[in-house]
Amino acid sequence: MLALEALERGSPTAAYNLGSGRGYSVLEVIKAAEKVTGQKVPYRVGSRRTGDPAVLVASAEKAIEELGWRPRYTELEDIIATAWQWHRRKPRGFKG
Template structure:
């Protein structure tokens, strides 16, 4: 079980933290996440639902040392920064990634070669 966060929500939290520092708040550490964990199989099934495509997978053993559940509590960020994730479902997170990928099938490589 893992907690997933949208990159836009992560970026907003960073901006809020920088603004807090500019206003004189002390340096702080925050956990960021939705507070909900998803299994790898749930991520695969959500990706299949969003994309309409089958995702090939196989079951294997857990990696040594991997915790079974890793879910963030963002309460401190919510209280101190006023941050709240805007993308709260796995389907929303995957849908925005799928939309970006569909519009940029070559990824960043096309843009990077134009920048050189």
């Protein structure tokens, strides 16, 4: 909504990342998801794919500075918990 409001005020079109500025490994995310959901997440470890970056971290600084956006949740487990709650309430996604 903040981006749409900025466009209505005449700001130019822009792209924004909404990352936390902190990187997590895939395994850290899996372990956090298991903790939050109480379910095992099946996975297998493989080698990095050609072209995959060693580290990739998104920052929301641009959205914070230009739009005044602030994240509601900043901790990985809280982010996963809110997503898990939504998916449990809406198992068919936006369709119901």
